[in-house]
Amino acid sequence: MQVFLVLGGYMGKLARVNLRTGTVRYEFPPDEVLKKWIGGRGLGVYLALKEIDPRVDPFSPANKAYVMTGPLTGVSGVPTSGRWCSVTKAPLTNTIHDAQSGGKFGPELKFAGFDGVILEDAAEDPVYLWVHDGKVEIKCARHLWGKDVHATTDLIKEELKAEVGDEAKNIKVLAIGPAGENLVRIAALINDKSRAAGRGGHGAVWGSKKVKAIAALGHERPKIAKPELFREAVIEAMDKHKKSPVTSEALPKYGTAVLVNIINKAGVYPTRNFQTGYFPTAEKTSGEVIAEKYMDWEKYKEEICWGCPIGCARYTRITKSPFSGEGGGPEYETVWAFGAQTGTDDIEAISKANYLCNELGVDTISMGHTIGTFMELVEKGKIPPEKLRGLNAKWGTPEAIVELVWRTAYRSGIGDELAEGALRLATKYGAPELAMVVRGQELPAYDPRGVQGHGLAYATSNRGGCHLRAYLISPEILGVPELVDRFSTKGKATLVKHFQDIFAVIDSLVLCKFSSFAIWADDYAKLLSAVTGADFTGKDLEKIGERIYNAERSFNVLSFGDGRAYDTLPKRLLEEPMPEGPSKGYVVKLHEMLDEYYSLRGWIDGRPTKAKLEELDLKWVAYRLEEEGLLPG
Numbered sequence: 001m002q003v004f005l006v007l008g009g010y011m012g013k014l015a016r017v018n019l020r021t022g023t024v025r026y027e028f029p030p031d032e033v034l035k036k037w038i039g040g041r042g043l044g045v046y047l048a049l050k051e052i053d054p055r056v057d058p059f060s061p062a063n064k065a066y067v068m069t070g071p072l073t074g075v076s077g078v079p080t081s082g083r084w085c086s087v088t089k090a091p092l093t094n095t096i097h098d099a100q101s102g103g104k105f106g107p108e109l110k111f112a113g114f115d116g117v118i119l120e121d122a123a124e125d126p127v128y129l130w131v132h133d134g135k136v137e138i139k140c141a142r143h144l145w146g147k148d149v150h151a152t153t154d155l156i157k158e159e160l161k162a163e164v165g166d167e168a169k170n171i172k173v174l175a176i177g178p179a180g181e182n183l184v185r186i187a188a189l190i191n192d193k194s195r196a197a198g199r200g201g202h203g204a205v206w207g208s209k210k211v212k213a214i215a216a217l218g219h220e221r222p223k224i225a226k227p228e229l230f231r232e233a234v235i236e237a238m239d240k241h242k243k244s245p246v247t248s249e250a251l252p253k254y255g256t257a258v259l260v261n262i263i264n265k266a267g268v269y270p271t272r273n274f275q276t277g278y279f280p281t282a283e284k285t286s287g288e289v290i291a292e293k294y295m296d297w298e299k300y301k302e303e304i305c306w307g308c309p310i311g312c313a314r315y316t317r318i319t320k321s322p323f324s325g326e327g328g329g330p331e332y333e334t335v336w337a338f339g340a341q342t343g344t345d346d347i348e349a350i351s352k353a354n355y356l357c358n359e360l361g362v363d364t365i366s367m368g369h370t371i372g373t374f375m376e377l378v379e380k381g382k383i384p385p386e387k388l389r390g391l392n393a394k395w396g397t398p399e400a401i402v403e404l405v406w407r408t409a410y411r412s413g414i415g416d417e418l419a420e421g422a423l424r425l426a427t428k429y430g431a432p433e434l435a436m437v438v439r440g441q442e443l444p445a446y447d448p449r450g451v452q453g454h455g456l457a458y459a460t461s462n463r464g465g466c467h468l469r470a471y472l473i474s475p476e477i478l479g480v481p482e483l484v485d486r487f488s489t490k491g492k493a494t495l496v497k498h499f500q501d502i503f504a505v506i507d508s509l510v511l512c513k514f515s516s517f518a519i520w521a522d523d524y525a526k527l528l529s530a531v532t533g534a535d536f537t538g539k540d541l542e543k544i545g546e547r548i549y550n551a552e553r554s555f556n557v558l559s560f561g562d563g564r565a566y567d568t569l570p571k572r573l574l575e576e577p578m579p580e581g582p583s584k585g586y587v588v589k590l591h592e593m594l595d596e597y598y599s600l601r602g603w604i605d606g607r608p609t610k611a612k613l614e615e616l617d618l619k620w621v622a623y624r625l626e627e628e629g630l631l632p633g
Contacts, residue, residue, distance in 0.1 A: 012028050012029050012034055012039070012115050013026060013027075013028055013113055013114050013115055013116075013134075014026070014027050014028070014029065014114065014115065014116040014117070014118060015114055015116070015117045015118065015131070015136040016118045016120065017117060017118060017119055017120060017129065017136060017138065018120045018121055019119060019120060019121050019122055019123040019127065019138075019209055019210070019211065020061065020120075020121035020122060020123065020124075021121070022123075022138055024135075024136045024137075024138070029043065033046065034071075035534060036544065036547065036617060037508065037544070037547075037548070038070060038071060038505065038508035038509060038528070038544060039068060039069065039070035039071050039073075039115055039116075039508055039509070039510065040068045040069065040070035040073075040084075040085045040098075040507055040508040040509060040510035041068070041085050041087060041098040041100075041504060041507035041508045041510070041548065042504065042505070042507075042508035042544065042547075042548045043066075043068060043070075043115075043116065043508065044066040044068045044085065044086075044087025044098060044116075045087060045096060045098070045548055045551050045552055045555070046551065047064075047066055047087075047118070048064065048066065048087055048088070048089070048096055048555065049096075049551055049554070049555055049621065051064055052064055052089055054089070054096075054555050054556075054558035054559035055558070055559055055560075056089060058088070058089045058090060058091035058094065058201070058204075058205060058208075059091060059183060059204070059205070059208040060208075061121045061122040061208075061209070062121075063088060063089050063205060063208075064088065064118060064119060064120055065086065065087075065088045065118075065119040065202065065205050065206060065209065065211075066086065066087040066088065066116060066117075066118055066119075067084065067085075067086055067109070067116060067117040067118075067119070067174070067214065068084060068085050068086070068087060068115065068116045068510070069084050069106050069107075069109055069110045069114070069115045069116065069510060070083075070085075070115070070508055070509045070510035070511075071115075071509060071528060071531055071532055072509045072510070072511055072527060072528065072531060073106050073107060073109075073110045073115075073509075073510050074106065074107030074108075074110035074111060074221070074222055074306070074307070075222050075224070075307075075531055076221070076307065077230070077234040077238075077307075078234065078237070078307065078511070078527055078531070079234075079237050079238060079241050079307070079308070079309050079310075079511075079515055079518075079519075080102075080305070080307065080308050080309075080310065080511045080512035080514060080515045081107070081306070081307040081511060082102055082103065082104060082106055082107050082305040082306030082307045082308055082512075083100060083101065083102050083106050083305070083510045083511060083512055084100075084101060084105060084106030084109060084191075084197075084510060085098050085099065085100045085101070085197065085507060085510050086098065086099045086101075086189055086197045086202045088200075088202055088205045089205075089559070090199075090200035090201050090202065090205075090441075090463070090464075091183070091185045091200075091201040091204050091205060092185045092186060092199075092200050092201040092366070092421050092440055092441055092464070093200055093439050093440040093441050093463065093464040094440065094559060094560055095200075095439055095440075095462060095463050095464055095552075095555075095556050095559065095562075096462065096463070096552050096555040096556060096559070097199070097200040097202070097463045097464070098463065098507060099188075099189065099196075099197035099198060099199050099200055099202050100197060100468075100507055100510065100513075101189070101191055101195045101196055101197040101198075102195050102305035102306075102308070102512060103172075103191050103192035103194075103195030103305055103306070104172050104191075104192050104305070104306045105172040105173070105174050105191035105192055105195070105216060106191075106306070106510065107306045107307065108170075108171075108172035108216040108217060108218060109131060109172075109214075109216045109218075110218070110220075110222065111216075111217075111218030111219060111220055111221065112131045112132050112133060112134070112216045112217060112218030112220070113133060113134035113135075113218055113220050114131060114134075114136075117129065117131065117136065117214065119206070119209055119211055121209070122208060122209040122210055123138075123209060123210040123211065124210070125140070125141075125142055125210060126140070126141035126142050126144065126145040126210045126211075126212050127139060127140060127141050127210060127211060127212065128141040128144065128156065128175075128211070128212045128213040128214065128215060129211070129213070129214045129215070130160065130215050131214060131215065131216045131217075131218075132164075132216065132217045132218060133217075133218055133219060133220070134218075134220075141210075141211075141212040141213065143155070144156070144212045144213065145181060145212060146178065146181065147177075148177045148178065148359040148360055148361075149175045149176070149177045149190045149193060149358065149359055149360070149361050150193050150358075150359050152173070152175045152177075152212060152213055153173040153175060153193055153213075156171070156173050156175075156213060156215050157169070157171050157173065157215075160215060160217075164217060167217065170217060171215050171216065171217045172191065172192060172215070172216050172217070173191065173192075173213055173214070173215045173216075174189055174190070174191040174213060174214045174215075174216075175189075175190055175191070175212060175213035175214075175361070176188075176189060176190070176203040176206045176207055176211070176212060176213070176361045177190065177203070177359060177360040177361025177362070177409065178360050178361065178409050178410060179203060179204075179360050179361040179362045179408070179409040179419075180203030180204055180206050180207035180361050181207045181212075182207065182409065182410060182411050182419070183204045183207050183208060183419075184201070184203070184204055184362065184408060184409060184411065184419040185201040185204055185419060185420050185421045185424075186201055186362060186363045186366035186367055186370065186408075186419070186421055186442075187201055187202070187203030187204040187207065187361050187362060187363070187409075188202065188203045188357070188361050188362055188363045189202050189203050189206065189361070190203075190358055190361050192328075193327070193328065193358065194303070194327050194328025194329060194358045195305075195328070196357075196358070196363065196364070198363035198364065198365060198366070199363055199365065199366065199441065199463070199464075199466065200363075200441065200463065200464070201363075201421075203361050203362075222531065224530065224531055225530065225531060225532055225533025226529070226530045226531075226533060227530075229526070229529065229530040230527075230530035230531065232526075232530075233523070233526040233527045233529075233530045234527070236523065236526070237515075237518070237519050237523055237527065238309060240518040240519050240523070241309050241310065241515070241518040241519070242309075243518070244480075244517050244518040246478065246480065246514075246517040246518075247309075247310045247514060247515075247517050247518045248310075251310050251311070251312040251514065252310060252311045252312065253291065254286075254287035254288055254290075254291050255287050255290065255291070255312050255313070255314045255331065255332075256287070256312055256314075256331045256332035256333070257285075257286060257287030257290055257314070257330070257331065257332045257335050258286075258287040258288070258332075259287070259332045259445075260282050260283075260285060260286040260287060260332065260335060260336070261282065261283060261286050261287075261288070262477065262478075263445065263446060263473075263477065264278060264279055264282040264283075264340075265582070266450060266451075266477055266486075266582055266583065267447075267450050267578065267580075267581030267582035267583035267584065268446050268447040268448070268449070268450040268451055268477075268583055269282060269336065269340055269445070269446075269447065270336070270340060270341060270436075270443070270445060270446070270447045271340045271341070271343065272340075272341070272342075272343045272372065272375070272376065272395055273341060273369075273372040273373055273375065273376040273434065273436060274436045274443070274447055274570070274572055274573065275376070275572075275579075276578065276579050276580055276581070277447040277449065277450060277578050277580075277581055277583050278580055278581035278582075279339070279340035279343075279345070281345040282339075282340060282345070284345045284346075284347060285335050285339045285340075285345055285347045285350060287332070289347060290314060290316060290330075290335075290347065294316040294317060294318065294347070294348075294351065295314065295315065295316060296315045296316065296317045296326065299315035299317075299326075300313060300314065300315045302315070303315040303328050305512070308512070310512075310514055312514065313328065314328065314329055314330065314331070315327070315328055316329065316330070316351055318348045318351050318352060320348065322399070323346075323348040323349050323351065323352035323398070323402065324352075325351070325352050325355045326355070327354070327355040327358055327359075328358065329351075329354045329355075329358070329364075330350055330351050330354040330364070331364075332445060333364065333365045333444050333445050333467075334350070334353075334354045334357075334364040334365070334368065335347070335350055336368070336444075336445035337364055337365050337366075337367065337368025337369050337371075337372075337444075337445065338350040338353045338354065338364070338367075338368040338371070338401045339368075340445075341368050341369055341371070341372035341445075342368060342371050342372045342375055342395065342396070342397075342400075342401055343372075343375070343395030343396035344395075344396050344397070344398055344401055345396070346398040348398075349398030349399070349401055349402055350401070352402050353367075353368070353401045353402050353405050356402065356405045356406065356409075357405055360405065360406070360409035361409070362405060362408065362409055365442060365444050365445075366421060366422070366441070366442045367404075367405060367408060367418075368401065369422055369436070369442035369443070369444075370408075370418050370421055370422045370425060370442060371400070371401055371404050371418070373422040373425060373426055373434055373435055373436070373442075374393065374404070374414075374418060374425060375393055375394065375395055375400075376434050377425070377426065377429050377431060377434060378393045378394065379394070379395070380431065380434075382429040382430065382431055383414075383429060387413070387414045388414065389413055389414070391403060391404075391414075404418060421437075421440065421441075421442065422435040422436065422437055422442045423435040423437045423440050433570065433571050433572070435570065436465075436570050436572065436573070437464070437465050437570065438458050438459060438461060438464050438465035438466075438566075438568070438569065439461070439463070439464035439465065439556075439562075439566055440464055441463065441464025441465040441466065442465055443458060443465040443570075444465065444466065444467045445467070446467060446473060447573070447578070447583070448569065448573055448588045449573055449577070449578045449583055449586045449587055449588055450486060450487070450578060450582070450583025450586055451472060451473060451476045451477065451486045452476075452486065452487060452488065452489045452492055452588060452589060452593070453470075453472035453475070453476055453484075453486075453489075453492035453495050453496055453593075454467070454470075454471075454472040454473055454476060455569060455573065455588035455590060455593075456472075456492055456493065456496045456588075456590065456593045456594070456597060457469055457470035457471075457472050457496045457499070457500070458569060459567045459568055459569050459590055459594070460496065460500070460567050460594075460597060460606075462549065462552040462553055462556060462562075463552070468503065468513055469499075469500055469503060470495075470496045470499035470500045470503060471499065471503070471513065471516075472492070472495060472496060472499065474499075474516070474517070475495060478517075480517055481520075487583075487586060489589050489592040489593050492593050493593050493594075493596040493597035493599075493600055494596075494600060496593075496597060497597065497600050497601060498542075500545070500549055501542050501545030501546045501548075501549060502516070502520065502521055502524075502541070502542065502545055503516070503545070504544075504545040504546075504548040504549050505521075505524060505541045505542075505544055505545040505548075506524065508544070508548065509524060509527075509528065511524070520538070521538030521539075521541050521542060522537070522538035524538070524541055525537050525538045525540060525541050528541075543616070546616060547616040547617065547618065550601075550608045550612065550613060550616055550618060550621075551618060551621060553603075553606075553607070553608055554608055554613070554618070554621045554624075554625060557607050557608075557625060557630050558624065558625065558628065558630065561630070562606065562607070563605050563606035563607045563632075564594075564605040564606040565606075566606070567594060567606045568590065569588055569590060573587065573588050574587055574588055574590060575587060602615070603632070604632035604633050605632055607625075607630070607631070607632040608621075608622075608625075608632075609631065609632060609633060610622045610625075610626065610631050613625075
């Protein structure tokens with residue numbers, strides 16, 4: 001019996017789209033698979049391990065792209081259930097990679113009758129998918145190729161109006177922009193015009209497959225297997241969200257950029273490509289300033305993700321030249337990437353760069369970070385002047401961050417080199433040590449020298465430099481669930497593993513990580529049990545998260561031999577003490593944490609052992625590693 005008959009409203013229906021042949025096949029993963037992998041990130045990783053050669057070129061037709069929802073996506077009443085995720089082998093990192101996004105597309109895909117769409121092979125000519133009421137159609141997108149995300153979204157809705165009439169206004173669109181078409185390795189997938197599955201270059205994978213967009217519209221709503229338990233679970237979860245000062249006060253009032261002053265005050269706000277951790281004029285780009293001067297509070301209500309009680313979304317408007325514009329954001333990471341990372345304190349220029357990234361389909365974190373890398377290369381005389389075409393690329397130049405977004409998306413001039421990401425850019429100019437990356441992915445907005453556990457989380461992130469594999473900023477800076485000594489390495493390995501495992505589950509449900517400021521494993525288990533009808537405990541979810549994390553690491557080992565050599569940080573963060581501010585004098589003491597982390601994971605030198613994989617019901621993965629001589633020990 002299939003899971004869609006057993007587990008309440010969780011249909012588990014997948015659409016497998018062969019882009020070369022133009023065929024669509026519908027299928028349902030077995031009950032036992034969904035119980036072990038849940039959905040979203042977990043199910044995507046499972047399918048990728050089964051279906052993708054880990055050594056495949058990410059731009060090869062043999063790579064696949066998975067667009068996934070989860071069992072809690074679109075379930076009314078579940079806090080932050082308006083999300084979806086993309087899973088693929090990423091062109092930026094060559095790792096297995098997932099990218100998460102909010103907005104309203106995820107629930108609409110679920111309402112259309114699907115928990116996942118699998119993109120296989122590659123189309124000869126551009127196409128988009130029309131997903132509605134239990135079926136998927138492949139449509140011509142030649143007229144959309146070259147268009148930005150906003151134009152693409154509007155044109156698709158107008159085109160489909162002939163089929164669905166006024167309901168076209170309810171269609172939700174996920175699209176790539178010119179950056180994805182041009183195989184920019186930091187290209188994003190953008191839904192609802194301003195929500196991004198940003199990291200790793202998933203947009204470029206779509207571009208290689210000639211997929212311009214997915215449009216979704218549906219009328220089916222998930223059913224609840226255990227209504228009484230569900231009501232109880234929702235009341236408890238909502239009550240905890242209301243009692244958390246993070247989810248009930250800080251994020252709704254000031255958005256994610258509320259962190260600007262907090263992180264800068266702690267001295268871990270990376271400035272000028274992580275040369276220091278304190279930006280003297282950070283206040284000018286803070287969430288408080290954005291809320292006071294630039295928010296469009298009417299449009300803000302439309303920007304809030306589906307089913308979200310938090311409302312951290314921003315919608316801003318810049319009315320003055322030369323950076324006039326409007327749109328969703330900017331978020332904290334974006335404010336930092338185009339701000340302190342490049343030495344820029346002009347919030348209007350930062351906002352304009354953000355709008356352009358949303359329109360052109362570029363990851364704001366990697367884009368701003370790579371510009372910061374570029375500026376340090378310029379500062380150190382590594383970039384020939386003729387490459388600049390007269391552009392002033394010194395620290396703190398507002399027009400440069402805007403101009404370089406355009407050049408990167410269209411691979412114009414020096415933009416062709418920025419399009420490859422920070423590591424490839426710095427390596428080309430003989431200074432790879434200036435690339436602040438892990439596994440080729442640019443680090444985000446926290447300098448780990450003043451947050452030791454967060455440094456370990458960076459180093460061991462399977463998808464590359466990321467703050468959302470394990471957000472140790474919660475306990476080390478914000479005191480959630482309790483404050484720990486951020487300069488100490490003691491106990492950090494245990495915290496990192498725990499966060500990594502639970503976050504893998506949150507990404508599989510699929511929910512927003514901000515919910516973790518209010519609820520944790522047992523709460524998620526209760527919600528999942530109520531919706532699906534299967535019984536899950538918090539401990540069950542921890543094991544599922546551990547399974548997902550080990551599966552990802554195994555994919556990477558099969559791909560490029562991932563292990564201790566890759567579980568590291570840039571030399572600057574390990575050897576150069578923070579030069580100033582509250583974290584002055586510290587480096588990341590990775591060597592004090594890494595072996596303990598491996599011991600807790602049951603790994604040897606960063607690779608899962610046969611015993612650990614078998615313990616997690618991954619015997620088939622252990623067999624593949626053993627067959628290729630990649631098991632440790």
